Amino acid sequence: MQFLFLGDIVGERGMELVSEYLPRLKHDFKPQVTIVNGENVTKTGRGISHKLFKQLMTAGADVVTLGNHAWNNAEIFDFIADTPQLVRPLNYPGDQVPGKGYSILNVNGVQVAVVNLQGRVFMELTDDPFRSLDKLLQEPQLQAVSVIFVDVHAETTSEKKALALYFDGRVTAMIGTHTHVQTTDAQILPRGTAFLTDAGMTGPAEGVIGMTYESVINKFLTARPTRFAVQQAGSGVVSGCLVSVDAKTGLAKRIRPLLISKEHPYQTL
Amino acid sequence: MQFLFLGDIVGERGMELVSEYLPRLKHDFKPQVTIVNGENVTKTGRGISHKLFKQLMTAGADVVTLGNHAWNNAEIFDFIADTPQLVRPLNYPGDQVPGKGYSILNVNGVQVAVVNLQGRVFMELTDDPFRSLDKLLQEPQLQAVSVIFVDVHAETTSEKKALALYFDGRVTAMIGTHTHVQTTDAQILPRGTAFLTDAGMTGPAEGVIGMTYESVINKFLTARPTRFAVQQAGSGVVSGCLVSVDAKTGLAKRIRPLLISKEHPYQTL
Amino acid sequence: MQFLFLGDIVGERGMELVSEYLPRLKHDFKPQVTIVNGENVTKTGRGISHKLFKQLMTAGADVVTLGNHAWNNAEIFDFIADTPQLVRPLNYPGDQVPGKGYSILNVNGVQVAVVNLQGRVFMELTDDPFRSLDKLLQEPQLQAVSVIFVDVHAETTSEKKALALYFDGRVTAMIGTHTHVQTTDAQILPRGTAFLTDAGMTGPAEGVIGMTYESVINKFLTARPTRFAVQQAGSGVVSGCLVSVDAKTGLAKRIRPLLISKEHPYQTL
Amino acid sequence: MQFLFLGDIVGERGMELVSEYLPRLKHDFKPQVTIVNGENVTKTGRGISHKLFKQLMTAGADVVTLGNHAWNNAEIFDFIADTPQLVRPLNYPGDQVPGKGYSILNVNGVQVAVVNLQGRVFMELTDDPFRSLDKLLQEPQLQAVSVIFVDVHAETTSEKKALALYFDGRVTAMIGTHTHVQTTDAQILPRGTAFLTDAGMTGPAEGVIGMTYESVINKFLTARPTRFAVQQAGSGVVSGCLVSVDAKTGLAKRIRPLLISKEHPYQTL
Ligand SMILES: [Fe+2]
Ligand SMILES: [Fe+2]
Ligand SMILES: [Fe+2]
Ligand SMILES: [Fe+2]
Ligand SMILES: [Fe+2]
Ligand SMILES: [Fe+2]
Ligand SMILES: [Fe+2]
Ligand SMILES: [Fe+2]
DSSP states (O other): OEEEEEOOBBHHHHHHHHHHHHHHHHHHHOOSEEEEEOTBOSTTSSOOOHHHHHHHHHTTOSEEEOOTTTTSSTTHHHHGGGOTTEEOOTTOSSSOOSSBSEEEEEETTEEEEEEEEEOOTTSOOOOOHHHHHHHHHTSGGGTTOOEEEEEEEOSOHHHHHHHHHHTBTTBSEEEEESSOSOBSOOEEOTTSOEEESOOOOBEESSSBTTBOHHHHHHHHHHOSOOOOOBOOSSOEEEEEEEEEEETTTTEEEEEEEEEESSSSOGGGO | OEEEEEOOBBHHHHHHHHHHHHHHHHHHHOOSEEEEEOTBOSTTSSOOOHHHHHHHHHHTOSEEEOOTTTTSSTTHHHHGGGOTTEEOOTTOSSSOOSSBSEEEEEETTEEEEEEEEEOOTTSOOOOOHHHHHHHHHTSGGGTTOOEEEEEEEOSOHHHHHHHHHHTBTTBSEEEEESSOSOBSOOEEOTTSOEEESOOOOBEESSSBTTBOHHHHHHHHHHOSOOOOOBOOSSOEEEEEEEEEEETTTTEEEEEEEEEESSSSOGGGO | OEEEEEOOBBHHHHHHHHHHHHHHHHHHHOOSEEEEEOTBOSTTSSOOOHHHHHHHHHHTOSEEEOOTTTTSSTTHHHHGGGOTTEEOOTTOSSSOOSSBSEEEEEETTEEEEEEEEEOOTTSOOOOOHHHHHHHHHTSGGGTTOOEEEEEEEOSOHHHHHHHHHHTBTTBSEEEEESSOSOBSOOEEOTTSOEEESOOOOBEESSSBTTBOHHHHHHHHHHOSOOOOOBOOSSOEEEEEEEEEEETTTTEEEEEEEEEESSSSOGGGO | OEEEEEOOBBHHHHHHHHHHHHHHHHHHHOOSEEEEEOTBOSTTSSOOOHHHHHHHHHHTOSEEEOOTTTTSSTTHHHHGGGOTTEEOOTTOSSSOOSSBSEEEEEETTEEEEEEEEEOOTTSOOOOOHHHHHHHHHTSGGGTTOOEEEEEEEOSOHHHHHHHHHHTBTTBSEEEEESSOSOBSOOEEOTTSOEEESOOOOBEESSSBTTBOHHHHHHHHHHOSOOOOOBOOSSOEEEEEEEEEEETTTTEEEEEEEEEESSSSOGGGO
């Protein structure tokens, strides 16, 4: 079983790149499950709308994961409860968090869970991601699940690697998002979990991790409040990975990074 | 002119990998200048000693850069003042910081500066890296310099990219360190500066960014004080990059990441 | 010479309390200089407007200081340049910060400087407050100044005390703001500087440091984005201090905290 | 029923002040329960030893609370499990935290619980203090308890006030520690809980919150690793509060800050 994952899709440019490349990637790699991170798809790069969620599904996504920007477009509160394919981070605190932190799919008879997990180091004060996922793995609804794909949305390399080793052999894949820059450490951990510190983003390659240089530099140089603007011009980047899974063991067989950019044209995949 | 750079060398394993691979890399790629980041070379992974500095030079380094761990082994205060090839971050505050934030080499008649610059986001409260390097670039001793190689030691992808774009065309290369995981975004920026968000580390590949899983997980699970132990066992990783420079313009012609690991054997370089 | 200072004035309630109590305080204590912190005077508790600035002056302020919220109401950019009695933190970075970090008054022939200084620990990445004020004290326009009153806007008790001891004997008073809760450590430091870790706020006493409990608790319980609302109902608090100064030496003779609240009626001052 | 509380006791000086003033305070105010915060009692100001714990009990404490420095002297792991009168923060994560987060005393037939709770803002990544105490309050062993005294060890004024209002009417007192500087906001909240943002410290009054100016200023001026030294010389401060409790309702009747220092001699209490 093959999983296709695309990291944080940023702004209009990110949405265009998904429309342009996702069908082609699906055609060429024939994934059974396609997951994309949609925490930055609005024009402001913050949050998601119902319309954009549907566009992602139409373009070929089966599940959309989120991250710390999940809640920035308040429209999400209107539709996440009725949208099981939209997954917010599992470990936001309390019993009343809108939506769910995982989605269960039946893929040709195999039960597949897609989980979104958020780190805490230099981030919001959510619940402990180690124990939150520990707990989920013991819940009844996960017992029939064979394959567990985790989008781990976190800032530091150490927290992501620690989480991956902690869950090694217990989840199928642990793929990082949030830094918007892909790392080169795609690997199968000793007990069979696929890991990548960060899948990277899908959106405008120029500017600063999806935002215009002008808006970001202003923040760094003045320390004053700044409204970041999404980068529009210039070349784009599509980042993600492919994970090959043994559906019987629920472990990963192979992980392969995906990167399409000016420096890495589609043909080189 | 070719530059070879290796990212954060971690512990005894990192030192062994340098001894094993640096001569081979120099033989094969024939760099005119070799720079390595030595902020983590001691057995504890924190700081540097005079003996280890000399070992790095013997193994083939021309300049050793540092980072936020520069000061963790107090022995550095005894020798950094007399060791111009050991460069600490430029932007530690005050007039009395031991050592220097840059080193100037004469490479076949070309003046080359190697700078170490530290980020501030989620890090120590040092001086502003943007303005500190701005100021250095205007100092008289830099006026005869043609090529400027910057090791930018910082946590976040956004601060590193913002710094690189701010100095694009004014420095030759801006190569990130500190996260210990290499990124895939090696690129020549619009005005000619080579950029890579993080070069990655050189040291034990298993464990968590150079430290044992057991020590790191303990910190994450207990929130109590923990002494991290450097990973000894398992496979290693050598991470860095090669930058080809036009010595006349001082701009980069090409940047090529270097990665040697279990998944990426030397032969695939 | 007597100085009257009121800490962070919050929202409409804070403005009403200033109108109600400032004339009375001035009548009773007859300060030569009255300084109030206006970083939270708008209805949202963020920033200041020209109208509100004028209201503060009308109510009896001679100088209005600010803090990290200085820039939250963008209207400030329209009038701060022409308003020398409105002082923003000295150590915002760069040559082009609107307004000034100090104001110089002639008080019956005595030159008095009022400075606003911002801490960095757990705050914005401004310039080093130690060296920024060091530098200001050496500037020519400060040389004729006898009395220097500093509003030090910072989060931690340690940074404020360290700053006060660093400048002890070199400034007249170092009065903390930003935490919105008054401390009991008003004191004259060994070399003559008056110090108080925090003067406390002037505004709604109920709620959470000026904001409604409902809005703040939501942030703590959900870790999701929250818009804080200024507290309207309930009793109010007026917090500040009186500093008696020897205009000849520029040192403080006495510091006396001011607190008016339900538990501490005006009569007990 | 009267409670006497002393905030963070710092170093040898703090221990001396406890020996000198605690018997006198107990004689004069006749508290039924005496609680002191002992997270800083060692010579380094970090953690506690068995010997020092016993000294605190001999001097008159009934319960010793802690904070984020609880674990800094590793000796604690040897005796906390057998020392129910030593209470570490309730919300350290996991099932295997040594010691307990509360202590239950029988005071003339009244069941009294003393709880230590730690904040998270700008602190260690412990469990959510709101939900941790919520959960404790529902545990069977708390059901016979009439009076609940909470030492809330946290950095920011907002987190402490939010916690106090959240538990208002459900606990008897919520007294802040950690900043080492006493605040002036002692109050009975609307539903009967006594609150004080910070009780302040007991120890050397000069220096920076218990540490020498020389060691602390070095950190601020250099951004390099620094070992803080406990202040020995100079005058001392004893800080805390008295809370009068209605044992039947479990609510507070009165809270009265305690402060003994050079500026506030014992006689003025
Ligand atoms: Fe993102
Ligand atoms: Fe994110
Ligand atoms: Fe490092
Ligand atoms: Fe580092
Ligand atoms: Fe404020
Ligand atoms: Fe503030
Ligand atoms: Fe403490
Ligand atoms: Fe503490």
